Amino acid sequence: MNKQKLSLRLYQLVIMLITPILILVFLIRSxxxxxxxxxxxxxxxxxxxxxxxxxxxxxxxxxxxxxxxxxxxxxxxxxxxxxxxxxxxxxxxxxxxxxxxxxxxxxxxxxxxxxxxxxxxxxxxxxxxxxxxxxxxxxxxxxxxxxxxxxxxxxxxxxxxxxxxxxxxxxxxxxxxxxxxxxxxxxxxxxxxxxxxxxxxxxxxxxxxxxxxxxISITDDVQNKISKLQQCIANDRTIMVVGSTHQGEEIQLINAFKRLKENHQNLLLVLVPRHPERFSSVGKICQEQELNVVTRSSKQQVNAEHDVWLIDTLGELLPVYALADICIVAGSFSDVGGHNPLEAALFSKPILVGENMANFKDINAKFIAAKAIVQLKDNLDLTAELSTLIDDQALCIELGKNAEKLVKSNxxxxxxxxxxxxxxxxx
Structure with missing residues (x-):
């Protein structure tokens, strides 16, 4: 038996040995x-x-x-x-x-x-x-x-x-x-x-x-979802969407949101957790932080008294970006390595990411070169950078246009x- 066949057999043996563990993981998750x-x-x-x-x-x-x-x-x-x-x-x-x-x-x-x-x-x-x-x-x-x-x-x-x-x-x-x-x-x-x-x-x-x-493109299905989401927000709000959050990131964003809310009373935080199994735990985090949270699955209207809209449904991150005044791509405030900024760019939105965009190194580099994104050098600067974006509409428009142009040209x-x-x- 040659070396390649022996290597494959060894791999297959290991996979067979860990299969019961994989099945157990499926059952636990179930x-x-x-x-x-x-x-x-x-x-x-x-x-x-x-x-x-x-x-x-x-x-x-x-x-x-x-x-x-x-x-x-x-x-x-x-x-x-x-x-x-x-x-x-x-x-x-x-x-x-x-x-x-x-x-x-x-x-x-x-x-x-x-x-x-x-x-x-x-x-x-x-x-x-x-x-x-x-x-x-x-x-x-x-x-x-x-x-x-x-x-x-x-x-x-x-x-x-x-x-x-x-x-x-x-x-x-x-x-x-x-x-x-x-x-x-x-x-x-x-x-x-x-x-x-x-x-x-x-x-x-x-x-x-x-x-x-x-x-990527804005399909009829996406446009229909955008229309339905728009109908959920009863008041004119400044909307900050945070897409694909992971454990530990919500609290960073919530802390920044609470500081920003002192000077921007109309601000609405929209959280979209990456994994469905974390929907309920993210809701509890918001409540523990004494924020008034409403979930997408409840189909309730987002009113003026609501601080957080928790998107606890699947397949709505792309259309919810269309509602945003500022898009924050998560996974970049932890060791995850960031997530895709292109979806927000499709809607010509200003985008902010954290320090760690290792998973999208090439895309992120193109965005930075095109002046189409704001990346934090230190996650501690989050509140200050968000405050700048909220107050500088011209900057937001420029970032959004550059981002959309970059998507189309690639x-x-x-x-x-x-x-x-x-x-x-x-x-």
Missing amino acids: LNHKEYRQRLSERFGWTSSNLKPGGIVVHAASVGEVIAVTPFVEELLVQQPDLPITVTTFTPTGSAQVIKSFQNRVQHCYLPLDISFCVHLFFKFLKPKAVVLMETEIWPTLIQRCHKSGVKLLLINGRLSGKSLKSYKKISWLIKPALNKFSAILCQSEDNLENFIHLGAKPEILSNSGNLKYD QGATVTSANTLKSLINI
């Missing part, structure tokens, strides 16, 4: 979210008999990836009308987003655990012509099965940060062979492309296609990615 114990058979590759085989499988792990890959899937539906498109996810929230975005226009199931017999069942049912993975979704067993079965394998929106590069190098014996089984790897930027090369990917399968996340990765897949299928 105590508060029943979705985690539903459709467990799909985790083991047993898909519905209603799914048509012989098409294209596109994997998007969770909500953010589903949103990013949506234009690409829409392009596939136009380019490949005769092939069934199956969009897989790994989280229930991602699953819900697929259903919201596409209804019955695509097939959907969970991607199975990366274990030989699970992947075997998955392929037996779906018999795909091509499999498309995103960003850093590298599943060695799935990749090996594609290679062995002659299934075209494409990585789109390839992302490999310096931090991830260091981590992957520790298991390069496993990752390098997997990378070189891809038919093509389309990277977000030259920095990411160079990191893939440093990890051992062959230069001939790599190219810089740009970032899919720029290819679009095009979707068509490039779809055309690459089409050429691979037609070889």
